[in-house]
Amino acid sequence: MNLRQTKPPLDDSLRQLIGQPVAAIDTPALVVDLDAMQRNLARMADFARKHGIRWRAHAKMHKSSAIARLQVQAGAVGVCVQKTAEAEAMVAGGVHDVYITNEVIAPQKLARVAQLASRLAVDGGRLGIAVDSREGIVRLAQAMNDARQALGGGTVIDVYVEIDVGQGRCGVPPGRAATELVHEIRRHPALRFAGLQAYHGKAQHVRTPQARRELIAQAAQDAAFTRKLIEADGVPVPLVTGAGTGSMVCETASGVYGELQAGSFLFMDADYAQNERDPAQPNFEHALFVKTQVISAGLRHAVCDAGHKSHAIDSGLPTVHDPDGEHGLAYDNGGDEHGILRPLPGRQRLPEIGRTLWLVPGHCDPTVNLHDHLVGVKGGLVQGTVDRIIRVDARGALT
């Protein structure tokens, strides 16, 4: 069962927005600075080319097959996703190399995974998936065998063994537990052992470059040790894959990782802006903004129309985009539909009713997941025009 619906075509009010000035965008709206996004994309492609490392952009962040296709055009080998339904949306949108970097256990989902693998195989594409248990492998093999019998053919799925290199979430401990899973995978003809999934999510938002380097040095050592154990059993390990925007220079420098899974680099967010940048890191810029409007103004605060139904607050509140120090405002939590604006220390002025402002979301991934569309702007947030509407076609793709 897939709880998501087939998405209808863009409605008229959205189509009519294309070509209009930025001022025509009603609030709140999630807006992408397409020029900044393209610069971030070029920076990532250059980085990967220069360092001879593959990149597979994580689509859990943007949830848009249109953006995924742009990334593949720029040199990404394909995309990562976290959910079967996200994989389905990416494939439906024309992406042919998809890796589900997560464990899938429910038989009804595994049947969908197997169908998707078969469909991709017909087009010369490929599907990958992570596992961290014998149970998961056996269930996956069963689903793949069922699909082979139903659909014919000899489709194979790429299976990555997830090891926990510090995230403390999914994954077996590095070492012997992983080798056992590799041997289990190799018992099933429809499964191909494709490498190790070694993502250290907690390292992404550690603030100093030195601390991030230490965490990823340990992760790389764990991955290398596990790889060596597997190879000692005579089994090649084709790839170690992982890394996010915060730590990607460290995985790249390790010589252990062969593929980067960064996603947030494309849009960036207020939380990543708190990281002290590693000198080796491309200088990614903010490209994702919530446009908001002041709807109420008191003596000590003003109120805007964007609350946490417009942006996620799991990694902190948004900041007011203010590159020239024009506004001098702090954003405070006003609940689901409102934001409270107060002058920063040393500032007095409050914005008047009707004034529009731009917020930088604290965390881009769950913010994008609140919106059916991104409004793509070229020419900047002041003088720019709406260039395209980007559908978030995997929004709400939870299963």
Next chain:
Amino acid sequence: MNLRQTKPPLDDSLRQLIGQPVAAIDTPALVVDLDAMQRNLARMADFARKHGIRWRAHAKMHKSSAIARLQVQAGAVGVCVQKTAEAEAMVAGGVHDVYITNEVIAPQKLARVAQLASRLAVDGGRLGIAVDSREGIVRLAQAMNDARQALGGGTVIDVYVEIDVGQGRCGVPPGRAATELVHEIRRHPALRFAGLQAYHGKAQHVRTPQARRELIAQAAQDAAFTRKLIEADGVPVPLVTGAGTGSMVCETASGVYGELQAGSFLFMDADYAQNERDPAQPNFEHALFVKTQVISAGLRHAVCDAGHKSHAIDSGLPTVHDPDGEHGLAYDNGGDEHGILRPLPGRQRLPEIGRTLWLVPGHCDPTVNLHDHLVGVKGGLVQGTVDRIIRVDARGALT
């Protein structure tokens, strides 16, 4: 411009779920215990009838016109919403008495408000809106006049003056500032002064009944004082409206409020469960759950497939629904797509891979806003069956 799309019909996989046992619901999914919901609805209707007070359920919580219609059938006078696009979804779904309890400033939204008021007037329905500034009133009057000229007729919109009775968000201070706005409203023939909006959101989650009583006693005093000032100018104040699930017994007892705007009572959430219940308060029960499945199990924790793309965490993490103490598990943050499950103190057992669990969301409103559908179950979460799929037709209705 309205960024939302026309919603397509339910897809096959959703329709096929109806009549299936609860076990067939794939995870994560947002599930409503319809029996519990109906009991909550009956409790609210009984309470209002017994106390002779109107109720206008807040649809910002459920964002579903189907549920709004159930509430009206049960005796609600209509619904409240926070956004113009929510109002449009409610009217499109057959609700004829809608009040936007929020300030609307953008001319393109006010044009939609005026159109909606005209449309409702034709059907014998009515639209209300809150204001807290002269600017907002003048803009609203302009939009109503434009609509009258374009559409003909003499449509009038109900206008409520919002006073800040302790929320610290929108609203003018109680007293003279409100009377000035009332006089401004009365200058415009298309606007009808309908009363005072006096909602104290911060009182809802104050934990002890006594503290809530004190806060609402002050709010009621502020509202009564303001009403008296307006009446002293010879202007009747038809209504004082406000209240939420946490404090509604206090507004009811005040004798000042004539209408309750509670919304959460229908589903309840983990945060409201932290409130010490006022003896006068109906004993509302949890009716909203996230069904989730264990996808990974380590030595010290297990991982389920519901993270904060499945449920909002602004009012705290979800709790594991465990009425019989069977599971003994605490839910910890595992990021956007995962939850970390650990044994509660004194408990050891972790759930096995494949096990399904039910979570009680921390805050129902933004949780519902993450989902396109609610799965409605009758007969309980263990032995029950799927009775209906409830579309969240105002999901993402931000503008």
